[in-house]
Amino acid sequence: MPDPAVSLTTATKSFGPVRAVDGLTLTVPRGQTLALLGPNGAGKSTAIALLLGLIPPDAGRAALFGLDPERAVRRGRVGAMTQEGGLVQRVTVRELLSFVSGTYPAPLPLDEVVALARIGDLLGRRVDRLSGGQGQRVRFAMAVCGDPDLVVLDEPTAALDVEARREFWAGLRGLADRGKTILFSTHYLEEADEQADRIVVLGRGRVIADGTSAEIKRAAALTTVRVTIDGDAAWLATLPGVRHMEIRAGRANLRSGDSDATVMALAQAGAVRDLEVVPADLEDAFVALTSTAPASKENA
Ligand SMILES: Nc1ncnc2c1ncn2[C@@H]1O[C@H](COP(=O)(O)OP(=O)(O)OP(=O)(O)O)[C@@H](O)[C@H]1O
Structure with missing residues (x-):
């Protein structure tokens, strides 16, 4: 059995008195598309930061493809789009992408990145003059240009309008069809329902449901x-x-x-x-689950 793409083992992270992630264990096999769902403050972004090795856990451990997250990132196996990732200013999108691609051992050809991220019309544009949604597409392009095996996206469609969101998911399905592992967080239940093979619902830093959309609806709603x-x-x-x-x-x-x-x-x-x-629909299930999430000691 190959090592799973993502493995978080009883990971815990507190910020002062807030236990943002509370003994979270999550294994994502290779090739799966997984949606992380949860209300505001459920711990999605913190879980993503932990598994990417951006912040150290207080306890527990994270591994990507059996490696330390940092090492997996250095080897170009992981592409990520976090909520905070900014863009370098005063360069064109083309310049930015060729710079970022150059830092990976085996990057995708630019035309494939352009097709996946739908950014053909943006290549000559200056990065600091992009709209929120255009910037989001460019950040997606940066996440995939190294041809990573795992793509992690924290609320990737937050700034996108309906049409841009539709195009974004088409690009992401292109990645899934290439056998990539995808983990994304979202507040949009229909996105989780339509795009993910598996949904993990977080509440107060813990897993409160884990399964296919149909399983979660059956179990919770x-x-x-x-x-x-x-x-x-x-x-x-x-x-x-x-x-x-x-x-x-x-x-x-x-x-x-x-x-x-x-x-x-x-x-x-x-x-x-x-x-x-x-x-029941997924929304019913989500409400039923997240309104009864048990409180951890520190959050109580
Ligand atoms: N750097 C930080 N300093 C202090 N508290 C933090 C920090 N990051 C997160 N938290 C707290 O940890 C908890 C989990 O936050 P997190 O951002 O992981 O949740 P989330 O599920 O991603 O929320 P959202 O859907 O609103 O983005 C929240 O109570 C948040 O206020």
Whole structure:
């Protein structure tokens, strides 16, 4: 078995009284595209900084391809786009990219970088005159120009409009198709849902869910069963699987952890008028998970 692309082992990092990452263990096999999701302050950026070796853990360890992160970065195996990475000023995009490419042992040809990052129209532009979204594309180009095996992106689409975001993901899929390992953080649930093979939800510096989008939805979210009801509806709350009930305009909305059992019980009671079963989406799962994340001692 080759070493995994990313391996964080019980990594912990505190800033003063805040435990930003709390005993986090995360292994990313080669070739996987993994999304890190979590509310503000969940520890995503800190986890990324730890695994890239940008900050040392207080405890635990990080390895990339079985190597110290710094060594893996020096060998050109890792490309990263962090939230803080600035761009050198007063040079053109072409000059910047040829400089950065020159620091890698086996960089990608410029035309491939241009195609992946969709920056053909920006090559002659000065780096300090780019818009936020254009700068973001150039930073992506810098992350991939060394032809790294692992690409780590911290909120890569934060400054992009809808069209630029669509193009960005097309570029990223190009990387995934080349067998690269990709780890990105995002606040956009639909991006995680559509782009990642695996989603890891962080809360208070810990993993609170880990799986495919479908697995996370199944494990965390409650299906909604709706039915029209006359008269007293209180008994519906006692049906198997039902965790919450709400009556709105003569319809009962039952949030169920076992919708099959709920529907069966409704059928046995003859209460199936306008029956509707609405599967959970990732947003429901995310809210359910992150609103019940256990507090670590220091964050409590
Ligand atoms: N350099 C720092 N100094 C002090 N506190 C920090 C520092 N970096 C992060 N923190 C704190 O650590 C916690 C985790 O922050 P982090 O930036 O890792 O979360 P995040 O999930 O990336 O959040 P966001 O989605 O808002 O970017 C937060 O409470 C944050 O305030």
